[in-house]
Amino acid sequence: MEMKSLNDIEIIDSVIKGNSSDYALLINKYKNKAFSMLVRMLKNQMDAEEVLQDCFIKAYNSLENFKKQSKFSTWFYRIVYNTALTKLYATKRKIENEMASIDDLFFLESEYTTDLAEQKDTSLFIKSMIEKLPANYSAVINLFYLENMSCEEISEIMESSVTNVKVMLHRSRNMLRTILEKNNYVEEIL
Amino acid sequence: MNDIDDEKLNQFIDGDINSNDLKNLKEKLKYSEAGRKRLSGLQNIHNELKKISIFETSINFTEVILSRIEQKVKTKKKDKIFIISIFSIFILLCLMIVGYLSYYIISEPSNTAVLTQKVNYYINILLKFSENSKDLFSPKNISIFGSMVSFCLFVAIYTLYTEQKFVRKRLRQ
Structure with missing residues (x-):
C-alpha cells in the first residue's frame, strides 16, 4: 500500500x-x-x-x-x-555566559588555544568548537545551517531582531575563522 | 590599508549584499590579497558549517512521548469523569432537598409556619455567633488583616513582576 x-x-x-x-x-x-x-x-x-x-x-x-x-x-x-x-x-x-553579548565570544578564543594542538582534523576541530558556542549562537547556527531557515524565521523563533540574528551568525563565523587563524589552521583552511 | 570589513564579506557569502556594495567589494578584492584570504577563510567556515552533524535521539524516543501523551489523555479523561460524578451527586442532592421541601410544603400547608420558625431559629444561631465573635471581626481587626493581606499581595506581585522583567531582559539580550 x-x-x-x-x-x-x-x-x-x-x-x-x-x-x-x-x-x-x-x-x-x-x-x-x-x-x-x-x-x-x-x-x-x-x-x-x-x-x-x-x-x-x-x-x-x-x-x-x-x-x-x-x-x-x-x-x-x-x-x-x-x-x-x-x-x-x-x-x-552561568546564563550571563550563555546569553553573552557579542564581545563575550572572545572568551572562546582563549579557551581553544590550549587544546588545539591535539586536534589535527580541521572539520572535527570546527565541529568541536560549535559544540561549545554560547546557547543563543548555537541556536542560530543550528537553525541556519541544519534547518536552512532564513534570518527572518530565526528572528521570529528567538523573538529578536533580524539584525541581531545576522550579527550573531556573522560573529560566529568570524570568531571561528579567527581561532583557526590564531592556531595555525590558516594554511589548511584558506 | 584594510578597508574591507568582515560584515560586507559575510553579507557577500549570504547573498545579502546590494549591487552597488557588491561592485565595490569586488573591486576592492581585486587589489587586496588579505581581503581575499579573509573571504576565503569565511567561505570555508561557511562550507564546514553546512556539514554540521545531526545528533540522534534514543531509539524509543517517539514511543516514550506517545505513551506520555496517552497517559495524560487518560488522566484528563479520569479527571473529567470525576468532576462530572461529583457535580452529578451535588445536583442529585439538591434535587432531593428541593423535592423533599416541595413535598413537605404541598402535603402539609399548615406547617409553613413551623418551617419559617425553623429557618428563623438557624438565622438566630448565626446572628448570635456573629455577635460573640464581634471582637474578632471588629472594624479595627478587619482593617489590620486587610492591610496585611494587601501588603503581602503587593510584595508578591512586585517580586514576580521584577523577576519576570529581569529574566526577559536577560533572555532577549
Missing part, C-alpha cells in the same frame, strides 16, 4: 481530530534536528532529550492554539528555544 505523505498542517488537523498516533509523524520529522539544537544549547544529551520530550508534549497540548498562518517548524522551534532557555536558567548555569 502506498503511504501518502502528509504535510505538517494535514498531520496537525488529523491529530486535532483525534488521531493522536499521527503525532508520531511530526515527532519523527523534527526530533533529530531539534535534539541537535538542544544538545548544542544545553551541552548535555540527557538534559536535551528530557527537554525535547517536554517540548513535544507542550506542542501537543497547544496544537489547537497553533495559528496556521506561520509554519509549524517556526512555532515548534520557538517552544524548543524558550524551553531550553528556561532549562538553562533553572539549572543555574
Whole structure:
C-alpha cells in the first residue's frame, strides 16, 4: 500500500481530530534536528532529550492554539528555544555566559588555544568548537545551517531582531575563522 | 590599508549584499590579497558549517512521548469523569432537598409556619455567633488583616513582576 505523505498542517488537523498516533509523524520529522539544537544549547544529551520530550508534549497540548498562518517548524522551534532557555536558567548555569553579548565570544578564543594542538582534523576541530558556542549562537547556527531557515524565521523563533540574528551568525563565523587563524589552521583552511 | 570589513564579506557569502556594495567589494578584492584570504577563510567556515552533524535521539524516543501523551489523555479523561460524578451527586442532592421541601410544603400547608420558625431559629444561631465573635471581626481587626493581606499581595506581585522583567531582559539580550 502506498503511504501518502502528509504535510505538517494535514498531520496537525488529523491529530486535532483525534488521531493522536499521527503525532508520531511530526515527532519523527523534527526530533533529530531539534535534539541537535538542544544538545548544542544545553551541552548535555540527557538534559536535551528530557527537554525535547517536554517540548513535544507542550506542542501537543497547544496544537489547537497553533495559528496556521506561520509554519509549524517556526512555532515548534520557538517552544524548543524558550524551553531550553528556561532549562538553562533553572539549572543555574552561568546564563550571563550563555546569553553573552557579542564581545563575550572572545572568551572562546582563549579557551581553544590550549587544546588545539591535539586536534589535527580541521572539520572535527570546527565541529568541536560549535559544540561549545554560547546557547543563543548555537541556536542560530543550528537553525541556519541544519534547518536552512532564513534570518527572518530565526528572528521570529528567538523573538529578536533580524539584525541581531545576522550579527550573531556573522560573529560566529568570524570568531571561528579567527581561532583557526590564531592556531595555525590558516594554511589548511584558506 | 584594510578597508574591507568582515560584515560586507559575510553579507557577500549570504547573498545579502546590494549591487552597488557588491561592485565595490569586488573591486576592492581585486587589489587586496588579505581581503581575499579573509573571504576565503569565511567561505570555508561557511562550507564546514553546512556539514554540521545531526545528533540522534534514543531509539524509543517517539514511543516514550506517545505513551506520555496517552497517559495524560487518560488522566484528563479520569479527571473529567470525576468532576462530572461529583457535580452529578451535588445536583442529585439538591434535587432531593428541593423535592423533599416541595413535598413537605404541598402535603402539609399548615406547617409553613413551623418551617419559617425553623429557618428563623438557624438565622438566630448565626446572628448570635456573629455577635460573640464581634471582637474578632471588629472594624479595627478587619482593617489590620486587610492591610496585611494587601501588603503581602503587593510584595508578591512586585517580586514576580521584577523577576519576570529581569529574566526577559536577560533572555532577549
